[in-house]
Amino acid sequence: MYKNPVTLRLFLCSAVFYSFSLFAMLPKVAMPEAKKQEEIVVLSTDELSSASKDLYKKLRRAAQQGFFYVEMPQEIAELLEHAVDFGSNFYKNEELKAVKLPTGGGYKDWEHAQMETFFCERSYWEEYYPSKVVELAERLIPFSLEIFNRIFPLVVGKLPRDRWNKAVGDLFEKDGSYHFSFNHYRRAKQMLGIQEHQDFGYITLLFITKDGLHGKFGHDSTYQPIPRKEGYIIVNFGKAFEILVNDTSKLIGGWHYVEQITEEQGERISFGLFSDNKHQTPLHRITETGDLEVVYENYGKYLEASLAQVDKKGQKTATSGN
Ligand SMILES: [Fe+2]
Numbered sequence: 001m002y003k004n005p006v007t008l009r010l011f012l013c014s015a016v017f018y019s020f021s022l023f024a025m026l027p028k029v030a031m032p033e034a035k036k037q038e039e040i041v042v043l044s045t046d047e048l049s050s051a052s053k054d055l056y057k058k059l060r061r062a063a064q065q066g067f068f069y070v071e072m073p074q075e076i077a078e079l080l081e082h083a084v085d086f087g088s089n090f091y092k093n094e095e096l097k098a099v100k101l102p103t104g105g106g107y108k109d110w111e112h113a114q115m116e117t118f119f120c121e122r123s124y125w126e127e128y129y130p131s132k133v134v135e136l137a138e139r140l141i142p143f144s145l146e147i148f149n150r151i152f153p154l155v156v157g158k159l160p161r162d163r164w165n166k167a168v169g170d171l172f173e174k175d176g177s178y179h180f181s182f183n184h185y186r187r188a189k190q191m192l193g194i195q196e197h198q199d200f201g202y203i204t205l206l207f208i209t210k211d212g213l214h215g216k217f218g219h220d221s222t223y224q225p226i227p228r229k230e231g232y233i234i235v236n237f238g239k240a241f242e243i244l245v246n247d248t249s250k251l252i253g254g255w256h257y258v259e260q261i262t263e264e265q266g267e268r269i270s271f272g273l274f275s276d277n278k279h280q281t282p283l284h285r286i287t288e289t290g291d292l293e294v295v296y297e298n299y300g301k302y303l304e305a306s307l308a309q310v311d312k313k314g315q316k317t318a319t320s321g322n
Pocket of ligand 1: 197198
């Protein structure tokens with residue numbers, strides 16, 4: 001449970017961390033407390049690589065809920081400590097705190113959340129991240145796409161196979177946009193870790209060092225904790241995926257927020273990989289007949305529109321938090 005009554009209802013679509021992270025706000029409303037606990041789908045790496053009926057049943061449910069856990073492959077787990085180390089130190093490094101990247105990346109000090117963030121797009125990874133962190137992020141890309149590949153056929157209806165890559169801005173050819181982002185939560189600030197939001201892109205792979213994340217499962221109006229699960233990555237689907245699928249009975253972008261982190265809870269770090277359209281490609285939605293309709297002429301416009309909505313509300317922008 002969070003400490004503060006949640007009065008801001010903003011939806012923050014992260015994923016691209018583009019200039020800040022991309023989120024949009026909703027009018028003020030109190031978020032209800034969790035009343036019942038939905039069972040979160042848990043997948044092992046063996047299950048993920050299988051083609052069993054049970055796998056597809058689980059993935060369908062995960063798509064309807066917006067979140068699930070997936071076991072961390074060894075090649076990812078063995079590099080995790082390097083990312084935890086970077087996440088525990090970037091906010092103490094004055095040089096990193098001065099970094100401002102052209103797309104709004106780099107360090108960001110969030111005024112209306114506990115979170116402070118360092119994020120950047122793939123082309124900047126080698127410049128700002130330690131080599132082992134870059135290695136981890138690069139290993140996460142194919143893993144993210146493997147998950148995406150498993151989910152995609154289950155939710156895209158009549159969209160022909162030869163249009164899949166076009167539908168998602170070349171993401172299937174590993175030519176999408178990837179952001180690796182770090183968040184640290186300042187416990188002295190008396191406010192939420194990060195407000196309610198949906199990530200902006202298709203799929204987020206998230207690591208958290210402490211509990212505090214809460215998610216709304218599917219169309220359920222209540223939030224429930226998504227606890228840290230040792231050895232597992234939290235996967236959540238974003239707004240762009242929800243727009244593309246165009247049928248929230250099949251797939252929904254998971255709404256989530258982070259509660260106020262207290263001194264008693266101790267330091268909380270999170271980091272994640274966000275996979276999106278290549279920015280120059282359109283954001284589509286799939287029609288009932290399996291055609292592609294352009295929703296935004298390019299992904300960058302989609303981000304700009306989302307940011308404009310944020311600016312209109314006079315809110316500070318932020319990177320996606322988890
Ligand atoms: Fe997020």
